[in-house]
Amino acid sequence: MTDLATYNFAYLDEQTKRMIRRAILKAISIPGYQVPFASREMPMPYGWGTGGVQVTAAILGPKDVLKVIDQGADDTTNAVSIRAFFQKVANVAVTTKTREATIIQTRHRIPEEALTAGQTLVYQVPIPEPLRFLEPRETETRKMHALEEYGLMHVKLYEDIARNGHIATTYAYPVKVEGRYVMDPSPTPKFDNPKMHMSEALQLFGAGREKRIYAVPPYTDVVSLDFEDHPFEIQHFDKPCALCGAEQVYLDEVVLDDKGGRMFVCSDTDHCEDRREHGHAGHLLAQQEAAE
Amino acid sequence: MSAVPLLKVNDVSKFYGSRIGCRNVSFELWPGEVLAIVGESGSGKTTLLSCLSTRLMPSSGIVEYHMRDGQYRDLARMGEAERRFLMRTDWGFVHQNPADGLRMTVSAGANVGERLMAVGDRHYGNIRATAADWLRRVEIEEDRIDDQPRAFSGGMRQRLQIARNLVTSPRLVFMDEPTGGLDVSVQARLLDLVRGLVHDLGLSAIIVTHDLAVARLLSHRMMVMKDGLVIEQGLTDRVLDDPREPYTQLLVSSILQV
Numbered sequence: 001m002t003d004l005a006t007y008n009f010a011y012l013d014e015q016t017k018r019m020i021r022r023a024i025l026k027a028i029s030i031p032g033y034q035v036p037f038a039s040r041e042m043p044m045p046y047g048w049g050t051g052g053v054q055v056t057a058a059i060l061g062p063k064d065v066l067k068v069i070d071q072g073a074d075d076t077t078n079a080v081s082i083r084a085f086f087q088k089v090a091n092v093a094v095t096t097k098t099r100e101a102t103i104i105q106t107r108h109r110i111p112e113e114a115l116t117a118g119q120t121l122v123y124q125v126p127i128p129e130p131l132r133f134l135e136p137r138e139t140e141t142r143k144m145h146a147l148e149e150y151g152l153m154h155v156k157l158y159e160d161i162a163r164n165g166h167i168a169t170t171y172a173y174p175v176k177v178e179g180r181y182v183m184d185p186s187p188t189p190k191f192d193n194p195k196m197h198m199s200e201a202l203q204l205f206g207a208g209r210e211k212r213i214y215a216v217p218p219y220t221d222v223v224s225l226d227f228e229d230h231p232f233e234i235q236h237f238d239k240p241c242a243l244c245g246a247e248q249v250y251l252d253e254v255v256l257d258d259k260g261g262r263m264f265v266c267s268d269t270d271h272c273e274d275r276r277e278h279g280h281a282g283h284l285l286a287q288q289e290a291a292e
Numbered sequence: 293m294s295a296v297p298l299l300k301v302n303d304v305s306k307f308y309g310s311r312i313g314c315r316n317v318s319f320e321l322w323p324g325e326v327l328a329i330v331g332e333s334g335s336g337k338t339t340l341l342s343c344l345s346t347r348l349m350p351s352s353g354i355v356e357y358h359m360r361d362g363q364y365r366d367l368a369r370m371g372e373a374e375r376r377f378l379m380r381t382d383w384g385f386v387h388q389n390p391a392d393g394l395r396m397t398v399s400a401g402a403n404v405g406e407r408l409m410a411v412g413d414r415h416y417g418n419i420r421a422t423a424a425d426w427l428r429r430v431e432i433e434e435d436r437i438d439d440q441p442r443a444f445s446g447g448m449r450q451r452l453q454i455a456r457n458l459v460t461s462p463r464l465v466f467m468d469e470p471t472g473g474l475d476v477s478v479q480a481r482l483l484d485l486v487r488g489l490v491h492d493l494g495l496s497a498i499i500v501t502h503d504l505a506v507a508r509l510l511s512h513r514m515m516v517m518k519d520g521l522v523i524e525q526g527l528t529d530r531v532l533d534d535p536r537e538p539y540t541q542l543l544v545s546s547i548l549q550v
Contacts, residue, residue, distance in 0.1 A: 158402045
């Protein structure tokens with residue numbers, strides 16, 4: 001009975017999971033290389049993370065603990081519905097705690113808390129091809145990857161500096177993986193790029209519409225491209241988080257009223273809550289407590 | 293000038309099924325020499341140029357190139373990576389339509405700098421300075437460096453395409469009707485510019501054109517093609533002043549006089 005129960009576990013049929021796992025294995029053996037796979041129709045529209053969901057479904061086991069984030073938050077529509085989906089089709093344990101999760105599916109962010117060995121981060125990728133907007137032909141971009149012709153990637157960065165005076169690409173910032181393949185880290189802010197470098201966790205990328213899977217195995221070199229005289233920099237924020245007072249984290253701007261009031265809060269909700277539980281308070285929270 | 297040819301073409305033919313593109317073409321191109329290939333449309337000029345520049349594989353025959361290390365290499369036997377590297381460093385290709393050779397959606401500076409970045413230049417300041425220098429050399433004002441080529445006139449686009457090709461100091465440049473589609477005064481300026489650059493840089497060039505005036509101005513030597521065959525070749529002035537073949541005589545006498 002227990003054997004039967006795990007059959008067709010997690011929505012996809014066994015043959016499909018086998019096919020996706022083979023693609024994942026190939027992707028892990030060639031870090032940064034985009035492996036084509038026969039992406040299936042999923043019960044959600046393209047753009048909602050069909051690639052990530054398929055990767056998660058293929059690697060999910062009954063003992064896994066799943067966390068799903070969208071823009072760093074556990075409570076947004078995309079995160080809530082994907083989490084509910086896996087609760088229903090796989091009956092796995094879910095969590096919002098980064099530390100407790102074994103698989104984290106993400107749409108835009110890498111959690112602030114450093115991931116550890118044994119954890120897997122699954123990215124939902126809209127456009128896997130970093131060269132796409134410069135070279136629209138797939139045949140040509142594949143050839144460029146094969147022959148390691150990446151001059152074009154720097155043309156994009158050159159254009160940025162020529163127009164804005166600095167590299168203005170803030171998300172989907174191209175990286176070179178293990179000194180070979182140039183990879184699009186999906187629409188994560190470039191703030192998170194350094195976290196990919198030598199990460200202890202396995203990072204898998206699934207693009208459902210574009211039918212590509214790629215991966216960054218643990219302890220892999222991930223270097224953001226730049227110029228010698230315009231080195232790579234992450235975003236900096238002037239103020240700490242308004243709720244938990246955290247610095248050196250990625251912040252979201254939240255509009256408070258129609259009189260120009262706004263605050264900056266952690267994009268990673270779990271990190272923010274965790275800090276508040278431990279007694280940290282940002283200036284807005286402190287004001288609120290003082291008023292009470 | 294070194295004593296060995298830069299390009300050796302031996303008995304090159306290209307067939308499209310049963311149709312003939314070009315047949316049994318042999319010649320040698322020497323360093324610093326400009327060769328014009330003339331003939332009417334459909335005579336096989338562009339097919340020949342494509343075979344020489346590895347854009348097409350010849351059906352038979354051998355094209356050998358004198359590499360910088362002094363070795364002759366059969367282009368058809370080169371690996372694709374090496375061939376593409378050669379094409380973007382030691383060679384240039386100027387298309388008739390600048391939109392084919394330029395990236396229309398990135399700035400002029402990036403268009404010129406692309407080859408530099410492709411060979412590993414990673415210093416923005418240097419790339420930009422080189423790009424500005426090349427824009428000046430092809431008579432494009434420096435303040436246009438951040439404009440996209442689609443904001444340029446036809447003549448400027450063509451000059452930009454030339455700058456983009458010459459930035460890595462190639463030794464051999466292929467040009468396919470470089471002045472086609474330009475009006476006469478712009479043509480004259482472009483020809484003047486190309487002639488100056490070829491002379492200053494000691495480039496070798498193969499220019500395909502149907503315009504005998506272009507051949508006269510730019511080339512040292514010319515080949516006349518008809519129905520895929522080279523029917524006459526020799527020094528440009530000799531061929532144009534004293535054409536031997538009836539077809540060449542017809543071509544020369546068809547030039548409009550004003």
